């Protein structure tokens with residue numbers, strides 16, 4: 561027996577903007593959840609991240625502490641080759657990290673192109689809480705982290721170095737493919753995590769080493785508030801994973817939250833944001849985009865362009881890995 565609530569709702573707004581044929585059957589939105597506290601996060605490593613977040617949320621703690629604790633798990637795990645320590649490097653063999661965090665009041669902190677500091681999400685939180693700024697980049701971000709007591713370390717593991725060398729040997733050709741990580745190990749992409757605590761405070765975080773073998777200096781969507789992550793505590797939050805360039809150009813996570821504000825379910829809002837990208841990018845089939853959203857009443861949903869976008873959900877009565885519905889395949 562489960563107390564998990566499932567909601568079927570009629571969408572009330574925004575569906576007229578849909579751009580692809582075959583959308584007419586999308587009048588009904590499927591929403592799941594509705595319990596507090598709740599935590600949702602991207603990909604299969606989200607299960608372990610949710611577990612860490614749950615230790616805080618389940619005992620009445622703050623959602624911001626929950627998302628930070630959750631995001632730190634894949635940052636620590638060398639087997640996760642797209643986040644933190646063990647992340648695949650850029651074209652010069654350097655591991656550069658992007659992260660963002662937002663609280664229920666709309667405060668944001670971020671780091672981009674951060675090197676040699678494992679817990680980018682915690683540096684992002686310090687940017688939010690201890691500086692008058694929203695984002696620090698590159699050397700400035702590292703100097704700030706060091707000044708706050710973070711440890712400097714080499715994040716390039718032997719396995720990631722070997723993968724980079726293989727890539728160089730194969731011609732060093734960069735293609736923003738559908739989960740390049742997927743081809744190497746069964747791990748994926750950015751962790752985006754959203755949590756709603758017992759007091760109804762909604763917070764979110766993202767952290768990633770970005771696209772493998774990207775150009776040195778490249779920053780993706782993940783550290784950009786509105787692109788890889790957006791939280792409006794009065795409405796809900798969203799996170800993105802996949803081709804950051806496409807997400808950035810549509811401010812995808814902001815769009816998802818705005819669409820939920822207009823009345824779409826989390827899944828519908830995620831789907832519309834995917835459609836926005838599809839409608840302006842003829843080459844969309846070569847990309848993956850995944851959105852995951854959580855409303856401030858605990859309802860959640862996700863949608864992706866390609867099949868295979870998994871996300872982890874933890875509520876008082878539910879602890880599972882789900883697969884989002886997708887446009888293709």
Ligand code: ASP
Pocket residue numbers: 748749750768769770771779780781782800801802803804805
């Ligand atoms: N969105 C990330 C980036 O573009 C990568 C990913 O999630 O796959 O850096």
